[in-house]
Amino acid sequence: MPNLSKSFPQVNGLDLQSLPKNLEFKEVEGRLQKKWSDAGTYQYRENDSRPVFAVDTPPPTVSGSLHVGHIFSYTQTDILARYQRMKGKNVFYPMGWDDNGLPTERRVQNFFHIRCDASVPYEAGLDLPPILSTMTEKELEAKKIPQRSLSRRNFIEHCHKLTVEDEKLFKKLWSDIGLSVDWNLEYATIDENSRRIAQLSFLDLFQKKEMVQVEAPTLWDTDFQTAVAQAELEDREIPGAFHDVEFKVEGGGSFVIATTRPELLPACVGIATHPTDERYRALIGKTAISPLFGARIPIFASELVNPEKGTGILMVCTFGDQTDVQWWREQKLALRQIIGRDGRLQPVTFGSEGFPSVDPVSANENYEKIKGKTVKQAQKLVVELLQASGALKAPPKPIQHAVKFYEKGDRPVEIMTTRQWFVKLVDKKDKIIEFGSKVQWHPEFMYSRFKNWTENLSIDWCVSRQRFFGVSIPVWYPLDERGMVDHSRPLVPSKEQLPVDPMTDVPAGYREEQRGKAGGFIGEADVFDTWFTSSLTPQLGSQWELNPSRHKKIFPMDMRPQSHEIIRTWAFYTIAKAMLHEEKIPWKHIMISGWVLDPDRKKMSKSKGNVVTPAQFIDEFGADSVRYWAGLARYGVDTAFDPGVMKIGRRLAMKLFNAGKFVLSNSAVEGTVTEPLDLAFLSKLKVQAEAAARSFEEFEPAQALMEMEKFFWSNFTDTYLELVKSRTWGDKTGVEALQKKASAVHASRFGLRVFLRAFAPFLPYTTEEVWGFDFGGEGSVHLTSFPSAGDFEGIPEGKTVSFDAAMAALSAINHQKTLSKVSIARPVTRLVLKAAPISQEALLPVLSDVLGATKVEHLDWELDSGAALNEFSVIAVEYGPDQKA
């Protein structure tokens, strides 16, 4: 059916001299970035009937520096986004900046050498230079220059000032690496839209009574002086010691407890032992007297006590750990808060109502010595006092133990009673797990981390932070006639008012003059946990509550890329929020990227000093090469950083560039692909293209890249292009020669188009550059479609076995030339080839191409039915004269 065959128009080959000699990636990258930006190549089209593919891009924490890990995971996301765009999707691919929160505050403090103090008045127009531009950190330290105190508003202004600068650097890098982000969709988690939607989220949860304000024991970081959430804790192994402390029992007797926190002795409110422990059974129900402070303390039994641990009997303090909180609630024990918000022991008076003592005088004498000290100092002093009093029964036994820290903090977290806002999650753990299971996890096993974490969740999500640079909690509290705050009746704004800052805005029904006055109101000073906003990234993009039609199109999003260490925070909270708000999942797929490890397979971290910055590698190898390295890694698998892989990427880009030039330099008359080798090649290419698309659909682009690269290299450049050279070389005359040449030229050009489109998601610069040499009239390669079987319609199927035969025969003859130590270009006057008859049959249709490429003038066969299919061996060879001679 030759009439149905796809016909290709006449081609005028490009003049190789007019094309660049080498791929100058720096120049190409700059030029193409501008081209894409000017043309709006990657724009999301709001009013468009194409199906949407929405990416929930992670807003990076703007902390001043990026490392190769960022490039790695963001590029992997970009590769998928580019694929989807080429599949005809209207890609929604935003970029956000997570610019509020503690890391930013800390960085701003150091950068400008400032601190926030709410009592300082606002100074209009204050614009401080970065301290480090005038002084080194060492000088600062040596001169002991104190941080300058700034009003809250001035402080926030400086936060904005620095983050804007940082964002520029990030944006430059994202552009350089070729992210196909739509920069019209840029947002920041502190911008007005984000604040509005975060506060809408608050209102929704508040109305649903899932957002509650509670005064309760809370995890507290004494350095940052803020409440923190369970998800932000981490264990650290630190040295400690068991101290054996003797307690007297009222009515006679004594027992010894082992504690690692003797400094909490003044906060001891109970003694617990296991109900079946014979050693202490007689004590249950009696009252103990604490050493040094003489407090009367109830002794009770609890299954939670491990008789094997310590001495099998322990003291309950307010609060040493989470179990203390549980015992305190169950046993309705007294509350004796001795550690203040700053981590120092606050003043208390023994003999007063809260702190009873059988000997208040010596209790206060003892407490006086530790009052105002840090926890660490107090511990040392208490041990000395215990020793002096004889209550310390043995020298401290040093141990290494895991202690909970706020992940960004330097001292262990304390548990103390404060008033905070919580999102109720513990009561719906099962449902959250169920919603999490509806999301497709890549790789699948990462779901178990989510499940594991959710199952073990024990504290509701504390979302209030006693910080400054964040989204305000949109609440005011009325003040009664005496000026006392009434927390039980929070005043919330209406949706239309949002976003509000309760410190400057006024609740409905009040006037600004009533702020802080009896009968008036006060604003909530706290801000939200940054995760409270970040957990809404899909809704920030879809304009939830603000733009219902857009929300409907974009939400749930298609995919969320992120790293595994924030499954328990970002992924977890986002799933929980979508469930609480709309009973939906936030996205269909979640892609968990691996970590980039240093060459010694250690995690890169600032403290280890093994962080590698990406810019130098983009400079050295080109963006496409760095992308190649990222694209080759599978999801969820940690990868050792290896610039060697980038070198390979560069090799591929170069090869694509050169092969492209070569293919495009050939001319051809109008015609169809007719030659058996050409048809066989295209048939193989079709199979490969389909496999690549399949890998993408399975979220395994690395597989697609690997296979396509291998095929491109071995089948296309090393085999096919070599084999057709004899047909395309020089000026051909005669209808048949021209037609055979046209077949090869059309097939190789067609093949090149397939390769360029298949590599486009990975190597956007190189593919676009080569595309532009001759196909540029059709616009950007990135707006074409990803190769599919449909492209091959009208091209007859070829015999792939013939292609394989040609490849094998070529290899066998080349092998012989290598053994003979002659040039591959050396003519062969006679060759005897041994092969099975089936192999001969396979080779015959493409024989002329093989003989042409190997310069064999005369071939004789030696048939051997014992040989395997396409097993060719050279039996005899006679070389012609060396042409260079």
Added chain:
RNA sequence: GCGAGCAUAGCUCAGCGGUAGAGCACUACCUUCACACGGUAGGGGUCACAGGUUCAAAUCCUGUUGCUCGCACCA
């Protein structure tokens, strides 16, 4: 303590029931007219270990060891 992942050539990694793979590195050869940031070929592995299932196991199952990671406990 519970859970997850990984273990394949010197290195980085594919393969995940049917004769051990790629690239790098290494060796030899080829100044070949798209590409020396090339090309052609070559050497190199009892697929961590021990059992089991199977006609057949790097691949499936069980156990062991080692390395990562997550969670819990942390008096």
